[in-house]
Amino acid sequence: MNATNPTNELHERSDRRGPGGPGGADGDDLGERLRRTDTTDVTALVDAALRRADAEGLVEVGWVVEDTPIGPLTLAATPAGVVRIEFGHEERVLDELASEVSPRVVRLPGRLDEVRRELEEYFARRRRRFDVPVDRRLSRGYRRTVLEALSREVPYGQTVSYKELAERTGNPKASRAVGSAMATNPIPIVVPCHRVLRTGGALGGYGGGIDTKVWLLRHEGALLG
Amino acid sequence: MTLPPFQSLLDAHAPDVHRFLVAAVGRHDGDDLFQETVISALRSYPGLRHADNLRGWLFTIAHRKVIDQARRRVRQPVPAADPPEVPQLDADTLGDAELWDAVRRLPPKQRSAVVQRYLLDRPYAEIAAVIGSSEDATRQNVRAGLQRLRQEVTR
Numbered sequence: 562m563n564a565t566n567p568t569n570e571l572h573e574r575s576d577r578r579g580p581g582g583p584g585g586a587d588g589d590d591l592g593e594r595l596r597r598t599d600t601t602d603v604t605a606l607v608d609a610a611l612r613r614a615d616a617e618g619l620v621e622v623g624w625v626v627e628d629t630p631i632g633p634l635t636l637a638a639t640p641a642g643v644v645r646i647e648f649g650h651e652e653r654v655l656d657e658l659a660s661e662v663s664p665r666v667v668r669l670p671g672r673l674d675e676v677r678r679e680l681e682e683y684f685a686r687r688r689r690r691f692d693v694p695v696d697r698r699l700s701r702g703y704r705r706t707v708l709e710a711l712s713r714e715v716p717y718g719q720t721v722s723y724k725e726l727a728e729r730t731g732n733p734k735a736s737r738a739v740g741s742a743m744a745t746n747p748i749p750i751v752v753p754c755h756r757v758l759r760t761g762g763a764l765g766g767y768g769g770g771i772d773t774k775v776w777l778l779r780h781e782g783a784l785l786g
Numbered sequence: 787m788t789l790p791p792f793q794s795l796l797d798a799h800a801p802d803v804h805r806f807l808v809a810a811v812g813r814h815d816g817d818d819l820f821q822e823t824v825i826s827a828l829r830s831y832p833g834l835r836h837a838d839n840l841r842g843w844l845f846t847i848a849h850r851k852v853i854d855q856a857r858r859r860v861r862q863p864v865p866a867a868d869p870p871e872v873p874q875l876d877a878d879t880l881g882d883a884e885l886w887d888a889v890r891r892l893p894p895k896q897r898s899a900v901v902q903r904y905l906l907d908r909p910y911a912e913i914a915a916v917i918g919s920s921e922d923a924t925r926q927n928v929r930a931g932l933q934r935l936r937q938e939v940t941r
């Protein structure tokens with residue numbers, strides 16, 4: 562592909578630039594001729610460069626946007642594991658990752674292959690727990706303790722109340738703190754905060770919207786209807 | 787100090803960096819230098835002290851790749867290849883091919899300045915920062931480059 566005439570890419574005429582660009586100030590037809598060039602789609606080259614950079618250990622956060630039955634999800638992983646899942650395609654999430662993990666944040670679909678496959682199986686009801694490694698660095702202290710307990714103790718198809726989860730971490734009075742741990746869960750779905758409800762069965766909140774929480778609970782058979 | 791995600795630099799500037807490199811060194815080497823630029827930039831990105839001129843920073847890296855390649859070429863002259871086949875081209879297009887070949891024979895700094903000025907429409911102050919010269923010297927570089935092109939290229 563590259564063995565063809567190397568100047569080929571530069572012959573193509575482009576009319577995207579009108580007269581009077583800054584170069585026009587030099588009043589030079591040579592300048593006009595120099596402007597005639599195509600714009601190559603560099604996506605494939607960027608992807609190849611980033612795969613090489615990843616092999617050299619330079620990609621600290623790789624992300625991709627994946628379409629799922631509950632809408633697009635932004636998935637991000639460090640070399641240690643899945644670090645962040647967000648509902649929708651959110652630039653804000655990339656900004657947060659850049660400031661909280663590393664500015665070396667790039668689109669790297671290969672980094673997310675395993676979690677994408679497990680999510681696909683989960684949505685197809687062929688998987689009831691996630692085995693992909695997670696990187697919990699965005700959770701600290703008690704919040705992290707609670708989220709770890711949730712992953713460990715509340716399996717597919719079951720639910721638990723904020724209060725019960727607080728009790729299981731040995732802090733029966735901490736249900737408010739449990740609530741904020743759920744609200745700030747960096748890795749929803751994989752870390753199943755949708756399985757945590759209010760005492761008495763009221764749904765409580767959900768970062769992906771209450772409809773998504775209902776969808777997931779029905780999907781798992783934890784809610785009828 | 788918070789740097790934006792590296793991806794946002796790629797989204798904003800990668801196409802121009804690629805065009806710059808292809809114009810400066812040709813398609814084949816341009817693709818290689820482009821990948822090297824992306825990797826070098828990613829390597830040193832977290833060490834940046836401010837995010838004021840990320841485009842200029844990226845182009846400085848690309849410009850140095852062009853200079854380094856020219857130095858390698860001087861040290862290790864490429865054996866003369868068979869003359870390239872002349873493709874069937876109309877007069878206007880042939881003129882451009884001739885012009886780009888002439889651009890690539892310019893000294894690397896002149897070449898880099900001419901390409902940034904004409905292909906990318908960048909202001910002299912910005913080009914000067916990228917190539918590490920004063921604005922006056924950069925204007926002189928571009929003028930000298932154009933003069934040489936005019937001598938080499940039939941109009």
